[in-house]
Amino acid sequence: MTRNLGYLLAIGLIVGFPFVAPNSFYLHLAQIFAYTAIAVIGLNLLLGLSGQMSLGHGGFYALGAYGSALLATAFGWPIGFAILGGIALAVVFGILVGLICLRTRGLYLAMATLAFGFMVEIAAQRWTSVTGGAMGLFGIPQLYFGDFRMGPTYFFWVTAALLLCVQISSDYIFSSRYGRRLQAIKESESFARTIGLNVPLWRTAIFTVSAALAGLGGALFAHQSGFISSEAFSIRLTIGLLIATVIGGLGRSYGPILGAAILIAIAETIAALHEIGYLLYGGILLMVTILFPEGAIGLLNKLAPTRKVKEDPGNRGETASGRELDIATVAGAELRITGISKSYAGVLALAELDMNVTPGSVHALIGPNGAGKSTFINVVAGLYRADSGSISLDGENVVALNAYQRARLGLARTFQNLQLIQGVSVLDNVMLGLRPSQVASADFLHWLADRRHEARERTEAMAILDYLGIGHLADLRPKDIAYGHRKLVELARAIAQKPRIMLLDEPVAGLNPQEAEAIAKVIARLRERGVTILLVEHNMDFVMSISDRITVLDFGHCIAEGTPAEIQENPAVIKAYLGTDEAAA
Amino acid sequence: MSLTNFFQLLISGIAMGAIYTLTAKGLFIAHLATHRLNFGQGDFMMVAAFLVMAFLVAGIHPVLAVILVAAILCLMGYLLERIAIRPLDALADRTTPYAWILTTAGVALILQNVVELIWGKSAQYAPPLFSTTRDSVVSVFGVGVFLEELAVIIVAFVVVVGLYWFLFKTRWGKGIYAVAFNPEAANLLGVDVRGVIVLVFVIASLLAGIAGVLIGPLVSLHPHIGLIFTIKALAVASLGGFSNPIGILVGGILFGVAESFSNYWDSAFGDLYPLLFVLISLAIKPTGLFGEVKADVR
DSSP, rough: HHHHHHHHHHHHHHHHHHHHSSSSSHHHHHHHHHHHHHHHHHIIIIIIISSSOOOHHHHHHHHHHHHHHHHHTOOOOHHHHHHHHHHHHHHHHHHHHHHHHHHHHHHHHHHHHHHHHHHHHHHHHHHHHHHHHHBOOOOOOOOOTTGGGGGGHHHHHHHHHHHHHHHHHHHHHHSSSSHHHHHHHHHOOHHHHHHOHHHHHHHHHHHHHHHHHHHHHHHHHHHHSOOBBBGGSSHHHHHHHHHHHHHHTTTTHHHHHHHHHHHHEEEEEEEHHHHHHHHHHHHHHHHHHOOOOOOOHHHHHHHSOOOOOOOOOOOOOOHHHHHHHHOOOOOOOEEEEEEEEEETEEEEEEEEEEEEETTEEEEEOOOOSSSSSSHHHHHHHHHSSOOOEEEEEETTTTTSOOOOHHTTTTTTEOOSOOOOOOOOOOHHHTTTTTTSOOOOHHHHHHHOSSTTTTTTHHHHHHHHHHTTOGGGGGOOOOOOHHHHHHHHHHHHHHHHTOEEEEESSSSTTTOOOOHHHHHHHHHHHHHHTTTTEEESSSSSSHHHHOEEEEEEEEETTEEEEEOOOHHHHHHHHHHHHHOOHHHHH | OOHHHHHHHHHHHHHHHHHHHHHHHHHHHHHHHOOOOOHHHHHHHOOOOOOOHHHHHHTHHOOOOHHHHHHHHHHOOOHHIIIIIHHHHHHHSSSSHHHHHHHHHHHHHHHHHHHHHOSSSOOOOOOOSSSSTTEEEEOOOEEEEEHHHHHHHHHHHHHHHHHHHHHHHSSSHHHHHHHHHOOHHHHTTOOOOOHHHHHHHHHHHHHHHHHHHHHTTOBOOOEEEHHHHHHHHHHHHHTTTEEEEEHHHHHHHHHHHHHHHHHHOOOTTTTTTHHHHHHHHHHHHOOOOTTTTGGOOO
């Protein structure tokens, strides 16, 4: 409830501030703070949460400002609609620039946004017939609801109320499945696709949201002063927004509030030291990034008494004890693979492979290193594209589907190189696998209303962890727990997806015999509930004990298929593993 | 447009393209080995241009001036790595993966301000390096061409060839590719990974320095021209997919020529079209127009 108390306090502060502000200058600063913070929140969602860089947010801010100003002056739109129009303009360009981030990321996105911001600035300067250039646009209507004297107060109330709404939305994103998923996309795209997320769509969406918030900030700026000129939208604006984001605390929901306040304090100071403005900006950017990477929020957290972080007591050999896994029986999927081929730069990894996995069975894929096993798993999961052939899931050809679409059809997998999201807890990692129980609006209201937000998901994820014997690690970060436990977390996440077919890539590699036995029990249990399991593994005792059927690969070719007993007798398999008599001699 | 006009535009375009290529090569080489680069690459170029101008105006012999500038830029590259790049390794996941963009951009802002404090905000004109006046003209196949532009093209070409030799024929060049491929494995094979990282930033900075020395006489200098060169160099490097050195050379020249002609046709917004073209091409072909040749190296 402390959160909602905070919101109430904020409302009180917003209502009361104009009456306690010593003079109109402070009210003016508070307005600047409010709309700047809105833009900074947008940048924080992008940079901090989704890990995408933008060096062009000043451009979206400018589009919002010019869009709204022009609609309100040249077209005479009412301010509210003009602001919406300004945001729409920023959104359109956000999507266009976002198209680049659909396909590329990181450096390219930084470059594209930098170029975009620069082009907007140039357009603002030189397209004087529309923007007025450096001379600017005058007479942009201001908000005063008929009472000119109270105008600044009203305007403050409107901007601050908008800021509060945006802040609440940001808090929700940070503490709900959306934040979790963005964190997952930021850390591991393969993971995100595996749990059924359409990664390009999410990237573009968050980029667009971020652009819209920058546009809103800019539109409010235009209506505050009633005058805008191209001078206001130089690279310095983008740098300022970046500084506010970083200095407040990247990736913390309350970072932008602190950051915007600090930025305005700096900007006011720099006004007196105009000569060395860039020097200060640059110095701050450099120093804060290196010396205080967690920003002001991080410093505050350090001052506050810290909760002692529990540590993983290590592998105690606990097994899937007492508790039962309470999952519904599913109709396991049938996987039918015909003529799948895949080659890398001329090297054939899979050659015309055929394979049928019967529903509800455990099918193992074995073979010497380099046989093409991992390639096979990745091709089936959709992370790699096959060169030819077809993959059908219950008769539906999925070869053209993306990994996330296959995941939604009930295909879950684990990774040989564990893909766990370090930025969230073990429990959250498992919850990432769950399908949400509520639609977004209901989830939001639930979050706003009480503390037991996502209680059902939490219980469900906890039950899976308990079943695997690692419930006591739920609050830890994946990097703080033992390797064997991390493998179990991966398995838990895959179970949470309620799959009809599970692909397990080396589920017991690196585990001790007790742990392997525990995993074997889990797999047996899953099969009992109807789940089809396809696994790749080197541990022969494990494979022979749990598999119904085994396929053996060597150099991309299937050299044998049959029951464990048949495989153990098969001369071709023995040859592939042990070499021929001639070679041995 | 007359044929003479066409040739002059072409030569101007190639000259500017050569500058972009040199600047972009610096981005490429740093990105190759470290996956990071200097977002102040253009500002390093700007500093070099101001320095060489100051030395020449002070009456220092041009050769000595160029050597001095090269030495200073190498030092700046070294310091950049120490101040803005290396400390980030210690932070690991406490910061954003792209923190290097923020730190190097921070250094760029500081440089802009320092130059502004020393030389002022107004535009400066650097004395020519290879001729007596800025507008000396030589005749090539009957077409009058600025001597400076011709010299820029020749010097840039020599530098690019030298860079290729260094990258592909020397031990250090192989070390750079080894680090690019896998730093840990390179380390186990006895490559001084730290040394290579310092080296690529020094080379990047030196390339910016050479570009700065060359560009001084071609444009009017002011403390904030760096950003636009950073943007254009990034655009050129991304045409080459940040991985194909030949692509960067071709892309750089094409970019310069395209810009030269589009400026001729539309003096107001001409410089934006090539940039826009690069952005659109990136959306369509994310690996860059020339990106695939070496894309598998990573």
